[in-house]
Amino acid sequence: MxxxxxxxxxxxxxxxxxxxxxxxxxxxxxxxxxxxxxxxxxxxxxxxxxxxxxxxxxxxxxxxxxxxxxxxxxxxxxxxxxxxxxxxxxxxxxxxxxxxxxxxxxxxxxxxxxxxxxxxxxxxxxxxxxxxxxxxxxxxxxxxxxxxxxxxxxxxxxxxxxxxxxxxxxxxxxxxxxxxxTIIEMVEQGYLCDLRAIAIRTVTSLDAVRTQGGDFKTRELEEAVDTPERNLRIVHAYQEHGKDRQAICFAVTIEHAEHLAQAFQAEGIRSAVVSGETPPEVRKRTLQAYARDELQALCNVSVLTEGYDHSATSCVIMARPTKSRALYVQSIGRGARLAPGKRDCVIIDVTDNCLKHRLQPQVLQLALGLETRNGESLTEACQRLRAEATETPISAQEERGEQTTKVSARTTDLFVNILAPMDWKRLKSGAYALEVGEQKHRIALVPSALKTGYYAVWAKLAPDFKPQQWLKESPLEWAQTHAEMKACLLQTSAKKRVLVDSNAPWRSYPASVKQVYLLRKYGIPFEAEITSGEASDLIGEEKARRAQAKAEQSPPPRTTRTKRTTSRGKVTA
Structure with a gap:
């Protein structure tokens, strides 16, 4: 141990x-x-x-x-x-x-x-x-x-x-x-989950809806969008693109939220409504039921845009058209948090028929300033735009979002990338479990019996597998970060290996501005022609070294780098 x-x-x-x-x-x-x-x-x-x-x-x-x-x-x-x-x-x-x-x-x-x-x-x-x-x-x-x-x-x-x-x-x-x-930078660095937007077209017209205070007038908007046909279209879109995912649905008014919840329930989808008028105890019970996965869809009006966290949410339904980038980004942020086993979040973008440019509704690419194609994730869009910028075609494998990851042998001690997704399993009890390394060390995130969204970190390490608590009950984000840091330490102590996606085409592109900034920030020597892949390796090693030093609760030693030959035959420090 x-x-x-x-x-x-x-x-x-x-x-x-x-x-x-x-x-x-x-x-x-x-x-x-x-x-x-x-x-x-x-x-x-x-x-x-x-x-x-x-x-x-x-x-x-x-x-x-x-x-x-x-x-x-x-x-x-x-x-x-x-x-x-x-x-x-x-x-x-x-x-x-x-x-x-x-x-x-x-x-x-x-x-x-x-x-x-x-x-x-x-x-x-x-x-x-x-x-x-x-x-x-x-x-x-x-x-x-x-x-x-x-x-x-x-x-x-x-x-x-x-x-x-x-x-x-x-x-x-x-x-x-x-x-x-930005959201895009955090997704690319692995601190937020990938976002995938699906544009759902409707025949609802917003041309007659006026604006007030910079956004659509609420009552006029409700009259335009709260129709049985549009609500059913939203439910069917969820069944097609978000089935089996927990979803938060943003509505215009309380009546609109109630009608959406009824439409979900009519299709056999467990749903409920929370709003500013929901009594505190009722709201608390409803949010607890959603946190326990007893509800699939949570329809709300304004109350879940700020200050609400349920990391397992992996679908956001924008049933409320808005001209506010801030409101839109806050809403989709409810699904952007990492959670054990969560790979991405589907944004169901309900885009109504709108001919007047001044009434153009928000969609993901407008809100984030990134050109995304329908069904394309942020990560896939970034890869495509980089490839287009360098006139390098994307392989069919990369278009499917697939990557081949293999273990490469090294002559020096390297560390597992702490941003790589770990294979957490959700248990019926609501806990998350993870096995680490060939010795199958066991780490678990155990939900609090008293506080929704809080988890304690427990571990059973080989060879005796005696239970030990690593972290008291904390928000899931903290608990997961703590557990994965320790899991990385277990792996590096036993293996001294690093996972490297050596076949990805992006590795041959020039280093990004962000990578150059990080190289300089961390004091890492590099050549002007350094590739994105080489920069990623160096930055990953330095971050892992610092993470290990922090996990060991000792000051990080000064880095001593030896020269090594890159894949292009050049020597880097």
């Missing part, structure tokens, strides 16, 4: 992903330059750990912290994450009938603290760090009033979608992002 796989100490030793660590470091650097009155903006796609980044930032700064959000669910999530990082944290709440001023960490509702009677308390509490969750909302008067009252504090804004329908730029409040990445 490996001694470096012992259970973590308390408080939780959180293993950040490389980009999360870089993000935290960037924020800390800005704070060091201007701790009073300074500002920083972080843009991370849904599912990439915004809450992890800001809780870890606050933990390292160790200053009096105020977290502001516009919804109660977001406040509860922030408080839960703080307690996971540090179980001894004292956290107060302002909002929802609670007024717990003076705690070292306070989570607060903007609707409450922006009231005149609370602004005096804000000034007296001496907050040194203010975190604004979903900061694209911060251009409103309520946020501006609060920030004016806390002018001496350092302000960190985090969001997945910095753009707004009213065209106001939140950069005017925070400055340009100190760290920003």
């Amino acid at each position: 490996l001694s470096d796989l012992s259970p973590p100490s308390s408080p939780l030793s959180l293993m950040l992903r490389p980009y999360q660590e870089e993000c935290v470091q960037q924020v800390l650097s800005v704070h060091q330059q201007r701790p009073k009155g300074g500002k920083a903006l972080v843009v991370l796609p849904t599912g990439c750990g915004k809450t992890i980044v800001f809780t870890e930032t606050a933990r390292r700064l160790k200053v009096k912290t105020l977290v502001i959000a516009h919804r109660q669910e977001l406040l509860q999530q922030a408080a839960d994450k703080f307690r996971l990082v540090d179980p001894t944290a004292v956290i107060g709440q302002i909002g929802a009938g609670r007024h717990e001023w003076g705690a070292p960490i306070t989570v607060a509702s903007i609707q409450t603290i922006s009231r005149p009677e609370h602004l005096k308390n804000l000034k007296q509490c001496g907050y040194q760090l203010v975190i604004i969750d979903e900061s694209h909302h911060a251009a409103t008067d309520a946020y501006k009033t609060v920030l004016h009252a806390l002018s001496d504090a350092f302000v960190l804004g985090v969001t997945a979608t910095p753009d707004r329908l009213d065209k106001q730029r939140i950069e005017s409040l925070f400055g340009e992002p100190v760290f920003s990445t």
Whole structure:
């Protein structure tokens, strides 16, 4: 049994992903330059750990912290994450009938603290760090009033979608992002699952629907799209493209959501509705049933666009036409999170008949700025566009999204790529199980009996297979990351081998701008003519080395690289 796989100490030793660590470091650097009155903006796609980044930032700064959000669910999530990082944290709440001023960490509702009677308390509490969750909302008067009252504090804004329908730029409040990445980059790096959009055409016309505040007028839109024919078309599209997948369906109004749920149920598909008017206890039971896979489709109105996480969701149905890129990206983000055994998420894009350009509905390629063909995933689109750019045809095998992976022998110690999907199996109990290596070490993600979406990490290692807990109950994303880091460590300790997709055509393309940036960032020597495949190998080795060092809870040693010959006969450092 490996001694470096012992259970973590308390408080939780959180293993950040490389980009999360870089993000935290960037924020800390800005704070060091201007701790009073300074500002920083972080843009991370849904599912990439915004809450992890800001809780870890606050933990390292160790200053009096105020977290502001516009919804109660977001406040509860922030408080839960703080307690996971540090179980001894004292956290107060302002909002929802609670007024717990003076705690070292306070989570607060903007609707409450922006009231005149609370602004005096804000000034007296001496907050040194203010975190604004979903900061694209911060251009409103309520946020501006609060920030004016806390002018001496350092302000960190985090969001997945910095753009707004009213065209106001939140950069005017925070400055340009100190760290920003995109859904496409996160998918390519393996931190979000692949997205595959299916455009479903309908004969519904949106030409008569007017706009208000930059988006379709709700009542007019409902009258246009909430028809039995269109709702049945959506259900049939799900049966064709999303069968056996858990789906979240976004509707225009509560009545529209109810009609969609009825259409699903009529076809034998277990479904339910949640909205802002659903009683809290009913909503909780419904979301728990969905988390337990007792429901296949969850129809909702607005409430699941922000702050809701169920990583196993692998189908998103956009039954609500929108002109808002932010709303669209937030919606599809509900299906972009990684989960054990999950390979991709199908986006069912309901594109209605629309002749007026000003009423053009959002579709995946417009929202993400990437030209995708119907049924093509983001990864396949990126591969095709690279091939077209270099006038290199894509093989039939690659068009099918297939890859041949083989183990290549090396003379030096290399590591398994931590971004490679692992073969998790879903058990009837709701747990996920993974076997590692020839010795068949066993790792399991065991669901919490009390908290939906939380899992503990347990392991049984050869040769005695005695159970040991590696991580207490944590969000699935954290638990999976922790388990896979340890699984990589098991593999590297036993095998000293790396999985390399040596036949992929992209490996012969020139290194991308992102790869060159990472090579320089990590201090890796390279030639000007380095290929994408060679750059990927070097970056992967360096990331794996750093991940192993972090898993072993010791400072990473300085890298000493020996010269080796590339596949083209050139020598690299």
